[in-house]
Amino acid sequence: MTLEAEVQSLRQVPMFRDVDPARLKLLAFTSERVQFAGGQRFFSQGDPSDAAYVILDGRASVLLNTPGGDIQVAELGGNALVGEMGILSDTPRSATIMAAEPTTALRIDKRVFLELLAQFPQMSLAIMRELAKRLERTNAQLVAQSSS
Amino acid sequence: MEKSLFRYIWNHSKRDQLIVLAVVLGSLPFYFMSLDLPRQIVNQAIQGDAYRDGNPTAPFLHLSYDLPAWLGGSHLEIFEGFQVGRLGLLFGLSTLFLFFVIINGGFKYWINVAKGILGERMLRRMRFDLFTMVLRFTPEALRTVKSSETATIIKDEVEPIGGFIGDAFITPIFLGMQAITALVFIMIQNVLLGLIALGVIAIQFTIIPRLRRELLKLGKQRQLASRELAGRIAEVLDGIEVVHVHNSYNWERAEIGQRLFDLFTVRLKIYNRKFFVKSLNNFLAQLTPFFFYSIGGYFALRGTLDIGQLVAVIAAYRELPPPLKELIDWDQQRLDVQVKYDQVTQHFADERLGPLMLESGEVAAQDEPLVGPLVGEDIRVAGPHGDMIIEDGSFAVDLPASVALVSNGGAAASLLARIVARRSQEFSGRVRIGERDLAQLPRSVVGRRMAYAGVDPTLFPGSIRDNLIYGLRSRPLSRTEEDKRDMDKRIAEALRTGNPVESIADRWVDYESVGAKDEGDLDRILIELLDRIGMGDTIYLFGLAGRIDPDRDNTLAERVVDARHRLRETFQANGMADLVEPFDPGRYNRQASVAENLLFGVPISDEFKGRNLAENGKFRSAIDRAGLTDDLVHMGVQIAETMTEIFEGLPPGHSLFEQFSFIGAEELKDFEAILRRRGRGEGNLKGDDRTRLLALPLAYIEARHRLGLLDERMMGRIVEARGLVREVLENSASEGVEFYDPEHYCAAAPLRDNLLFGRISYQVANARLRVAEAVAAVVRELNLEEDIERIGLDYQVGTAGRLLSPQERASVSLVRCLVKRPDIFVIDGALAPFDEARSQQLVELLLGLFDQQSLFMVLPNDRQAGAFDVQLRFRDGKIVTEKTVAPAPRSSRPEPDAPQRITGEVV
DSSP states (O other), X not given: OOHHHHHHHHHXXXXXXXXXXXXXXXXXXXXXXXXXXXXXXXXXXXXXOOEEEEEEESOEEEEEEETTEEEEEEEEOXXXXXSHHHHHHTOOOSSEEEESSSXXXXXXXXXXXXXXXXXXXXXXXXXXXXXXXXXXXXXXXXXXXXXX | OOSSHHHHHHHHHHHHHHHHHHHHXXXXXXXXXXXXXXXXXXXXXXXXXXXXXXXXXXXXXXXXXXXXXXXXXXXXXXXXXXXXXHHHHHHXXXXXXXXXXXXXXXXXXXXXXHHHHHHHHHHHHHHHHHHHHHHHBOHHHHHHOOHHHHHHIIIIIHHHHHHHHTTTTHHHHHHHHHHHHHHHHHHHHOHHHHHHHHHHHHHHHHHHHHHHHHHHHHHHHHHHHHHHHXXXXXXXXXXXXXXXXXXXXXXXXXXXXXXXXXXHHHHHHHHHHHHHHHHHHHHHHHHHHHHIIIIIHHHHHHTSSOHHHHHHHHHHHHHSHHHHHHHHHHHHHHHHHHHHHHHHHHHTOGGGBXXXXXXXXXXXXXXXXXXXXXXXXXXXXXXXXXXXXXXXXEEEEEESOEEEEEOOSSSHHHHHHHHHTTOOOOOEEEEEETXXXXXXXXXXXXXXXXXXXXXXXXXXXSBHHHHXXXXXXXXXXXXXXXXXXXXXXXXXXXHHTTOOOOOTTSBOOOTGGGTOSSHHHHHHHHHHHHHHHTOHHHHHHHHHHOOOOTTTSHHHHHHHHHHHHHHHHHHHHTTOTTTEEEOOTTSOOTTSBHHHHHHOEEEOSGGGSTTHHHHOHHHHHHHHHTTOHHHHHHHHHHHHHHHHHHSTTSOTTOHHHHHHOSSOGGGHHHHHHHHHHHHTOGGGOOHXXXXXXXXXXXXXXXXXXXXXXXXXXXXXXXXXXXXXXXXXXXXTTOOOEEEOOTTSOOTTSOHHHHHHOEEEOSSBTTHHHHXXXXXHHHHHHTTOHHHHHHHHTTOBOOGGGTTSOHHHHHHHHHHHHHTTOOSEEEESSTTTTSOHHHHHHHHHHHHHHTSSSEEEEEESSGGGGGGSSEEEEEETTEEEEEEOSSOOOGGGSXXXXXXOOSOSOOO
């Protein structure tokens, strides 16, 4: 798998869909491709947020730490972006991510990511658009819940 | 130092000056004879005076002496000479002239060498004397003395003084003699011409020095201005952080620019004046020959002076101006260096210096442990503004004890700590320990039995070990074997110049006093102390990054190679084989760069490092022969294309460039141009472009950069080329690269690379941490820990320890005190770099370590004071002594566990 393939994966991520191809290539180039064994954690709930991950291959579980032990709340597959909220809001990890099987991911370093955003407004805009969409979705869900 | 430079020179070099002077005087008769010969050659041989009476022959080398009348006036015939013809006399006298030329040359040579050596010796003495005075600067003086200025003085300013010393006495005498000889000779030939020459000389000697007085004043200004310039540059450099923070570049640049302008103005004035005086001097010197030619010629025409005499007079006069000129120059130099010397002695004025540090033999008698009652009476310390910080303070403590000096927010606690540690003499009152006055304790006893760690840990450049044992080097204990002849020479020179005879090659470290048997044992003690203070991990990491010399430490090198194999087995057994890709002579290592894969070794010399490799002729010829050059250049083109594409638009200097790009921001344009040239056809690429492109793939790591440039076939070809590269490099007998060998230690690589013998995978998450843990486990298993930490002690701390973190500096400073095992250890702010929890831990540790000795510690508040036996508090200038009611029994005080060993990253 080469840089080009990684760029293709990044393009599938909604947040990066509108970003200029050359910038995506830079993002991929400045990221690291890492492999996790099944059961290995990307990070644990409460850890400082230092990176976001794009899953290239494999699956990962989202676990929440509760008094009754870890419970799985979701599962992530290919081209999923995870951990981006933590690095944007500079808060500790809100959940644990664990590889469900041997998984390959692209690790986007927080510092590099923020520097790219600072450097290329067009990239920031794309991110903002995606965040706004999410907020809208959440609002809609809230409305739906309260009305039901 | 003596007030007058001449007295200083005379006091220290009488004997040598007199010897040289004697030789100078001895050379004068020969000089005189060489002056007389031209006259004889012209008159007797050429004009034939000796044959005037029809004699066919004349005596050559006729030596006789007429005794003066008061000794009987008899004629003493020593050698009646050879009877020779006219031609014989001419050649004989000419040969004699040549002979004297050689003799005089020989004398001159010997005298110059002797003077040079004399000057160098005095310079060495003077520099050493000045350095000794540097050690004696009082604390008050040190507040105003600038280190860089002092260094300039000792290094540069005394240099011309040293050059002058050899000339100080000999030159005026020698030149004076020469001038007088020449003058007397002229006088003998013709009194009038002699008087004329004398008159002009008299004018020269009155006017010129007067004109030069101004020069001296300017010289003084120049000296001070350049000294201050040196001081200012050092200040800016030391405070560069502040300059950056406040963006005061323009101010600093203007400041230095102004200084340079002032310096230039002074120098210009000196320059103008100097050359004016010089041309006047030359004119006066040329005035005399004018008189000789006109007046002497007139006499010769009139017949009162024969031609031979005139020629001799003019020949003699030719000899006169150089010594005269040199004499005047000497005088100028004398005044010049006297000014310099005055400036230097002013810098080291007596009132800025403390007492001499020489100590006599009775020191040993006083070298007893510093225990018993420590009593301070009537201690008064004044603050900088005349206010009293401590007034009539008294205290009494039975040592050994742990004493907390609890600060009241003012300077009192710290000042008392300095008084107890004998770091400060600026107080009135008395501090006694037992029967002994603290102020009267010999320095050697204080140095040996006391330690003081202040806020600012001062480290010297060198290894951590050097810094740790700095306090154990008070005197040499045994001589190391050195060549007898060299040693005699070194000691003789040292004695002649008032330098110490001790050699730093001797054994200075007193192992017994710290309870060590030998060097290795001392290392063990140092490591143990560092461990306890919490710096063990750091030292271990330093050790892993360090290098060993397998020739010197063969067993360790072999053990590391064993550990390498053991580590490999561990990886295999625990399913960690994919964490590290080992260096395999037959396989491409995807985690390593192309250059490393081609060399399969570690570059030693710079010409094989980084981009230089692409320009290295031997390497290039090897990859040419392997047929790889075109492929690598092609890879370079692909990398350049990708880089110019993805880094375009980033401003130059952006941190992403430095961190990720193969191409620096400033080179981006160049590579774009290369790519455009290439676009017009591959053949257009010149050698230079090819070299630049070739440099790019050399740094390419397939697993890290993932540009997909290397396929299996290419990797195979690179592996095949390894042998060829090695062969070419080995045949060229260049020691540029040390090649990897799975069975041998690679001296050029750091220890950790030797342990891993491979590269950690970029692709496996958390690989570094997991590898570090595995390495630590194997190191523990094979008992290599201490050896590695021992190598860590070799870590260089850099100027003022800047390569260490503040916490590490403070730790080294503490251990430097601890290893001395002082009777009294005073800590004043040395724990400041540590956070509260660590500092609390360290206090407990120190209290445990100083079970049998005394510990004084300045504490910012009461929080930790309870653990100490005694607390000294400060109220309204008074000292209040409080004993802790029930301090924990000292022996049962729990000692904090040493921090968990060996964690953190390996690479």
